[in-house]
Amino acid sequence: MLSIIQEPGLTYWLLLSTVLFSIGLYGFFTRTNAIGILISVELMLNAAAISFVSFNNFAVTGDLDGQIMTMFIIAVAAAEVVIGMAIFIQIFSKQRHLNVTKMNELSR
Amino acid sequence: MNTYGFFLTNIWLILLIPLLSFIIVGLFIGPKNKKLAGIFATTSIFVCAALAYGATFEYLSLFPLGAEHPVIVPWSVQWMPYLENLTATLGIMVDPLSLLLMMIITTVSSMVHLYSIGYMHGDPGYSRFFTVLNLFTLSMLGLVVAPNILQMFVFWELVGASSFFLIGFYYTKASAVAASKKAFIVTRFADLGFLLGILILSYEAYHLFSLEAFAHLSSYNAFDFNFLNHPEVINALSTADGALLTFALVLLFIGAAGKSAMFPLHIWLPDAMEGPTPVSALIHAATMVVAGVYLVGRLFPLFGSSEVALNVVTYVGAFTCVFAAVIACTQNDIKRVLAFSTLSQLGYMMLSLGVASPLHKLGYLASNFHLMTHAFFKALLFLGAGSIIHAVHSNDIWQMGGLRKKLPVTHITFLMATIAIAGIPPFSGFYSKDEILAAALVNNPIVFIIGLFVAALTAFYMFRIYFLSFCGEAKSDGAKQAKESSISMLIPLIFLSVLSVVSGWFPFEKFFLSEALVHNTPSWLPIVASGSGLLGVLLAYLFYFKKTTYANSVKNGFGPLHTVIQNKFYIDAVYLFVVHKIIFRFIAAPIAWIDRHIVDATMDKTAYVTKESGLVLKKIQTGNIHTYTMMFLLGGLVLFLLLLGVGF
Amino acid sequence: MYNIETLFIYLLSIVSVLSAVLVVTQRRIIRSVSALMMVLLVTAGMYVILNAEFLTGVQVLVYIGGIVILIIFAIMLTGAGKTNDDEVDTHKKLLAFAVSFLFLLCSTYAIVNTPIKTVDTGANSSVRALGLKLLDYSGTGHVLAFEVISLLLLAVLIGAIVVARKTEEAKNA
Numbered sequence: 001m002l003s004i005i006q007e008p009g010l011t012y013w014l015l016l017s018t019v020l021f022s023i024g025l026y027g028f029f030t031r032t033n034a035i036g037i038l039i040s041v042e043l044m045l046n047a048a049a050i051s052f053v054s055f056n057n058f059a060v061t062g063d064l065d066g067q068i069m070t071m072f073i074i075a076v077a078a079a080e081v082v083i084g085m086a087i088f089i090q091i092f093s094k095q096r097h098l099n100v101t102k103m104n105e106l107s108r
Numbered sequence: 109m110n111t112y113g114f115f116l117t118n119i120w121l122i123l124l125i126p127l128l129s130f131i132i133v134g135l136f137i138g139p140k141n142k143k144l145a146g147i148f149a150t151t152s153i154f155v156c157a158a159l160a161y162g163a164t165f166e167y168l169s170l171f172p173l174g175a176e177h178p179v180i181v182p183w184s185v186q187w188m189p190y191l192e193n194l195t196a197t198l199g200i201m202v203d204p205l206s207l208l209l210m211m212i213i214t215t216v217s218s219m220v221h222l223y224s225i226g227y228m229h230g231d232p233g234y235s236r237f238f239t240v241l242n243l244f245t246l247s248m249l250g251l252v253v254a255p256n257i258l259q260m261f262v263f264w265e266l267v268g269a270s271s272f273f274l275i276g277f278y279y280t281k282a283s284a285v286a287a288s289k290k291a292f293i294v295t296r297f298a299d300l301g302f303l304l305g306i307l308i309l310s311y312e313a314y315h316l317f318s319l320e321a322f323a324h325l326s327s328y329n330a331f332d333f334n335f336l337n338h339p340e341v342i343n344a345l346s347t348a349d350g351a352l353l354t355f356a357l358v359l360l361f362i363g364a365a366g367k368s369a370m371f372p373l374h375i376w377l378p379d380a381m382e383g384p385t386p387v388s389a390l391i392h393a394a395t396m397v398v399a400g401v402y403l404v405g406r407l408f409p410l411f412g413s414s415e416v417a418l419n420v421v422t423y424v425g426a427f428t429c430v431f432a433a434v435i436a437c438t439q440n441d442i443k444r445v446l447a448f449s450t451l452s453q454l455g456y457m458m459l460s461l462g463v464a465s466p467l468h469k470l471g472y473l474a475s476n477f478h479l480m481t482h483a484f485f486k487a488l489l490f491l492g493a494g495s496i497i498h499a500v501h502s503n504d505i506w507q508m509g510g511l512r513k514k515l516p517v518t519h520i521t522f523l524m525a526t527i528a529i530a531g532i533p534p535f536s537g538f539y540s541k542d543e544i545l546a547a548a549l550v551n552n553p554i555v556f557i558i559g560l561f562v563a564a565l566t567a568f569y570m571f572r573i574y575f576l577s578f579c580g581e582a583k584s585d586g587a588k589q590a591k592e593s594s595i596s597m598l599i600p601l602i603f604l605s606v607l608s609v610v611s612g613w614f615p616f617e618k619f620f621l622s623e624a625l626v627h628n629t630p631s632w633l634p635i636v637a638s639g640s641g642l643l644g645v646l647l648a649y650l651f652y653f654k655k656t657t658y659a660n661s662v663k664n665g666f667g668p669l670h671t672v673i674q675n676k677f678y679i680d681a682v683y684l685f686v687v688h689k690i691i692f693r694f695i696a697a698p699i700a701w702i703d704r705h706i707v708d709a710t711m712d713k714t715a716y717v718t719k720e721s722g723l724v725l726k727k728i729q730t731g732n733i734h735t736y737t738m739m740f741l742l743g744g745l746v747l748f749l750l751l752l753g754v755g756f
Numbered sequence: 757m758y759n760i761e762t763l764f765i766y767l768l769s770i771v772s773v774l775s776a777v778l779v780v781t782q783r784r785i786i787r788s789v790s791a792l793m794m795v796l797l798v799t800a801g802m803y804v805i806l807n808a809e810f811l812t813g814v815q816v817l818v819y820i821g822g823i824v825i826l827i828i829f830a831i832m833l834t835g836a837g838k839t840n841d842d843e844v845d846t847h848k849k850l851l852a853f854a855v856s857f858l859f860l861l862c863s864t865y866a867i868v869n870t871p872i873k874t875v876d877t878g879a880n881s882s883v884r885a886l887g888l889k890l891l892d893y894s895g896t897g898h899v900l901a902f903e904v905i906s907l908l909l910l911a912v913l914i915g916a917i918v919v920a921r922k923t924e925e926a927k928n929a
Contacts, residue, residue: 008765012765018864039789042827053802057808059875060874071814086916105731734848
C-alpha cells in the first residue's frame with residue numbers, strides 16, 4: 001500500500017482520479033442549483049481525463065491514443081456546457097429559478 | 109339413373125326463394141314500401157307452392173301411383189364434414205312424406221300470406237310481419253326436406269326462433285312477450301332431449317361402420333335418414349342394445365313432444381295465441397306443431413323396432429287428446445278453444461303413429477292423412493276466427509252472436525270447417541279420423557274408446573263455438589255492427605274450405621305405398637265414428653242454439669270441477685311454482701351468487717392488485733434528477749458487488 | 757526515493773483534492789467556480805508531469821478559458837450568484853456521502869487488484885505526432901472521430917443559438 005504512494009505509478013494516478021471523481025459525485029447529489037450540478041459534472045469529466053492520460057503514460061508508452069481521447073473529452077465537455085447553459089438560460093427566463101428539486105414535472 | 113325433370117333438378121329453389129325473399133323484403137323493400145313488401149312476400153310463397161306441386165307431379169310421373177315410391181335426394185352439398193361417414197350434408201330429400209308436407213306448408217303459408225295483406229293492414233309492423241313469415245316458411249321447408257337428422261335439427265331451431273318473433277309480434281304487450289318466452293323456453297328445453305337422442309343414435313349408428321357387414325353401406329353417413337331407416341341398421345341396433353335404442357328414441361320423442369305440445373309440454377300453445385291470428389293459423393294449426401309428428405313419422409321404422417317407444421308415443425298422444433278436449437269445452441276465448449282443439453288433434457296424430465308398426469302401416473298412413481286434412485280445416489278455422497275477431501273486435505264467444513247474416517262468407521266457410529273437424533262425411537275430417545280409429549281398433553282397443561269419446565267431444569265444443577257465434581242474437585254492440593271482411597281475406601277462406609272438403613278424397617294409400625293395405629275394418633266403424641260426431645253436434649245444439657239454460661245448469665252442476673278444468677287443471681300454476689320457488693331459489697340464485705361474488709370478484713381483485721401495484725410503483729418516478737442518478741449509481745454498484753461475490 | 761518530482765506530485769494532488777472539496781461544499785456558486793478553476797489548473801500541471809505537454813495548453817485554453825468563462829457568464833445571466841443555493845437536508849447529504857464513499861471503495865478495490873500490462877510501441881510523443889495521429893486515416897488513426905467531433909461542435913453551435921433565442925412571446929412580454 002505504501003509503495004503506491006512512495007512511487008507514484010499508474011495505480012496512484014488512477015486512485016487520484018477516482019478520488020476526484022467521487023468528490024464530483026458527491027457534489028452532484030448535493031447541489032440544488034442546475035449550474036452547480038454542471039460544475040460537478042465538469043469535475044467528473046476532468047477526473048476521467050486524468051485517468052486517460054495516466055494510462056497513456058504508463059500502460060501504453062509511445063502511442064498517443066490516451067491524449068487524443070482526452071482532447072475529445074475536453075471538446076465534448078465544452079459542447080455540453082454550451083448547450084446546458086443555453087437551456088438553463090431559457091428555463092430561467094420562464095421560472096426565475098434554477099432549483100432542480102422544484103423542476104420535477106414536465107408541464108405545469 | 110333416372111333423369112329428373114325441371115322441378116326436381118332445381119328443387120333447391122324451394123329453399124332459395126324464401127331465403128332471398130326474406131332478405132330482400134327485410135332489408136330493402138320492407139322499410140320503404142309496405143304494400144310492395146306484402147305483395148312480394150306473398151308472391152314468393154306462391155312460387156314455392158308451384159315448385160312443390162311441380163315436383164310432386166314429376167315425382168309421380170317417374171314413380172306412378174301404385175308403384176314403388178323410393179326416397180331420392182336430387183340435391184345435396186357437403187356442409188359439416190366431421191369424419192368419414194360422419195358428414196352432415198345440406199340437401200333436399202324427395203319422397204311421398206316430404207312432398208306431402210311441402211305441398212301442405214306452401215299451400216297454407218301462401219293462403220296465410222294472402223290473408224295477412226288484409227288482416228294486418230294498418231299495423232305499424234306490417235313489413236316486419238311478412239319478413240318473419242317468410243323466414244318461418246323457409247325454416248319449415250328446410251325442416252321437412254332434410255335428408256339427415258342434423259339439418260333437421262338446425263332448421264328445427266330456426267323454426268323455434270321464427271315462431272318466437274311471430275308470437276311476440278306485439279312486443280309492446282307484456283303478455284305477448286311472456287308468451288313468446290314461454291314457447292321458446294319450453295321447446296328449447298325439449299330440444300335438449302332431441303339433441304341427446306341425436307347424439308346417442310348417431311354414435312351407435314357410427315359404430316356400425318366399423319363392422320364388416322356394413323361395408324356395402326359405406327357411402328352413407330351416420331346422420332342420414334336413409335341410413336337410420338335401413339332395415340339392416342335397425343336390426344343391428346336393436347339386437348346390439350335394444351334398451352339404449354329405446355332410450356334414444358324416447359329422448360327424440362321428448363323433443364317431438366315439445367314442438368307438438370304433448371302433455372306435459374303443452375303449456376306454451378294456449379299462451380301462444382297472443383300472436384296475430386294469421387300466425388296462429390300458420391304455426392299452430394298447420395306447420396310448426398306438426399314438426400314433432402313429422403319427426404316421429406320420418407323415423408318410423410326405427411320407432412317401430414321398439415315396443416316401449418311406441419307405447420310411450422301412444423299413451424302420451426292419447427292422454428293429450430282427451431285432456432285437451434276436456435279443457436276446450438270450458439274455454440270462453442275463441443282462439444283458446446281452437447288452440448286446445450289443435451292439441452287434441454295432435455294427440456290423435458301421435459296416437460295413430462303409436463298404434464302402428466312396420467307390419468301394420470295403417471296408423472302411419474292415417475296419421476299423415478289426418479295431418480293434411482287437419483292443416484287445411486284448422487287453418488281455415490283460425491283464419492275464420494280472425495275474420496270474426498276483426499269484425500267484432502273481441503275474442504270472447506259470449507260477445508258474439510247472430511253473425512250468420514252479417515258475415516255470410518265467413519259463416520259458410522267456418523261451418524264447412526267445423527263439420528270437417530267433427531268428422532261428418534263426406535267432409536275430409538271424417539275420412540282421416542275414421543282411418544285413425546280403424547288403426548286404433550285393431551291394435552289397442554282402449555285407445556280406440558278414448559278416440560271415439562274425444563271425437564264426440566270435438567264435435568261438441570266446435571259446434572258450441574259455431575252456435576254461439578253465428579246463431580242466436582247479437583250479444584254485444586260489436587256483434588251488432590259487424591261487417592264482412594275484405595276480399596283479400598275472403599279468398600283464402602274460400603280456397604281452404606274447398607280443400608277441406610276435397611282433400612278427403614285424395615288417393616292417399618296409393619301415394620305412399622306400393623301394395624294396397626289389407627283392410628279388415630268392420631263395417632260398423634264408419635257409422636259409429638260419424639255417429640259419435642253427430643251426438644256431439646246434437647248436444648251442442650241442445651245446449652247452445654237457443655237458450656243456454658241447460659248449459660248453465662250443467663256447468664253449475666259440475667261446480668268446482670268446472671272451475672278446475674277451465675283453469676286448465678292449474679298446470680300453469682304448478683309450473684310457475686316449480687320454476688319460481690325451486691329452480692330460481694335453489695339453482696339459479698346460488699349460481700348467480702357465485703357468478704357475481706366469485707367469478708366477477710376474481711376479475712375485480714386482479715384489476716385491483718394491478719392498480720394498487722401501479723400506484724406504488726408510480727413513486728419511483730419522482731422527476732428529481734438526484735433520485736434518478738442515485739438509483740443509477742446504486743444499481744451499478746450492486747451489480748459490481750454481485751459480480752464480485754460470484755467471483756469468490 | 758523522494759525526489760522533487762514526487763514532491764510536486766504530492767503537492768499537486770493535495771491541492772487538487774482540497775479544491776475539489778471546496779467546489780462541492782461552497783454554497784456560493786462563484787466560489788465554487790473559482791475552486792473549479794483551481795482544480796483545472798492543477799490538472800494542467802499534472803499533464804506536464806505525465807508527459808502530455810500539449811494537453812496542458814489545451815486544458816488551460818479550452819477548459820479554463822472557455823468552459824469556466826461560459827459557466828461564469830451563465831451564472832451572471834441567471835442571477836445564481838446573487839442567491840445562495842438551497843441547502844439539502846442532512847440525511848440526503850449523508851446518503852450522498854455514503855454512496856460516493858462506497859463508489860470510491862469499489863473502484864479502489866478494482867484498481868488495486870487488477871494487474872495492468874504495459875505496452876511499449878516506441879513511437880514519438882510530440883505535437884507533430886499528435887497531429888499526425890489525429891488525422892491518420894489508417895486503422896489506428898482517429899480521423900473519423902475528429903470529423904464527428906467537428907460535426908458535433910457545429911451542431912452545438914447552431915443548437916445553442918436556436919435554444920437561447922428569445923421567443924416571440926418573450927419578446928412581446
